[in-house]
Amino acid sequence: MADITEALAELAALEDPKMRAANEKRGDDHGINLSRMRALAKRIKTDQLLAQQLWATHETSAQLLALLICRPKDFTADELDAMLRETQVPKVNDWFVNYVAKKTPLAEELRVRWFDDADPTVAAAAWSLTTVRVMKEPDGLDLSHLLDLIERDMRDAPQRPQWAMNETLANIGIFHPEHRARALAIGEQLQVLADYPTAPGCTSPYAPSWIGEIVRRREG
Structure with missing residues (x-):
């Protein structure tokens, strides 16, 4: 299991001001190339506890990483309902619907x-x-x-x-x-x-x- 502090540090290291400026035009307040985000998630592998900790930060990049490493079947209906209502950032909403809501039993x-x-x-x-x-x-x-x-x-x-x-x-x-x-x-x-x-x-x-x-x- 990866540590939340370490995961946030790795996300911070991936931050690119030019990428942030481009993303913010689409309403996505993060500056990380999504291919690099996926590579980080692949290294961490599935980690439900870390995913929940990342989601609780309410930071867009952390929530995107959470959606890549979580286990959809481990969330309750009420947890998924609460998460959905937080997904105002377009990319977070898109990934939540496609990677979690569509995958849960x-x-x-x-x-x-x-x-x-x-x-x-x-x-x-x-x-x-x-x-x-x-x-x-x-x-x-x-x-x-x-x-x-x-x-x-x-x-x-x-x-x-x-x-x-x-x-x-x-x-x-x-x-x-x-x-x-x-x-x-x-x-x-x-x-x-x-x-x-x-x-x-x-x-x-x-x-x-x-x-x-x-x-x-x-x-x-």
């Missing part, structure tokens, strides 16, 4: 618990977990009802849940041909992310374009 319990939460960060996590169900375990999901909710709420939703709902919309259209026409129609009607700048060779996040491109690749 409590994912479905948390998806249901978080679905109607008034906190946009929490609601967004619920939609991200819903997307996993849409793609991998759709049995028991009412896809028509999800489309109803997206049609009603996505246009005016805050940014995080809007992105997550849009991801659910696109993946319903991609993975469930019987709902594809309606998913495309909702995307065209709402025009969410229609003007999002997309680099050449990348898939647009605008749902009709996203659905069309991935379906073409899968079926072409």
Whole structure:
């Protein structure tokens, strides 16, 4: 097991002012190259106690390292709920949802618990977990009802849940041909992310374009 003091010293040694300036433009208040962060996590290996200590510092770089070395199945639902509500920094939120919330055996319990939460960060996590169900375990999901909710709420939703709902919309259209026409129609009607700048060779996040491109690749 690594020592919390040693781990924080190693993180401090990785701090780069130029990297911090670049990250802060995206709302991420740390200055560490993420490849170097991952290399440090690989050296430490899984360490749940250290992860909890790092998380408790409330420092972005320490919390990112915590998410890389923690054991998702060792957290209780209440611990995960409290952690999610702290993830205002974009990269911390992204890593928490993808590396912890999606990996815990409590994912479905948390998806249901978080679905109607008034906190946009929490609601967004619920939609991200819903997307996993849409793609991998759709049995028991009412896809028509999800489309109803997206049609009603996505246009005016805050940014995080809007992105997550849009991801659910696109993946319903991609993975469930019987709902594809309606998913495309909702995307065209709402025009969410229609003007999002997309680099050449990348898939647009605008749902009709996203659905069309991935379906073409899968079926072409």
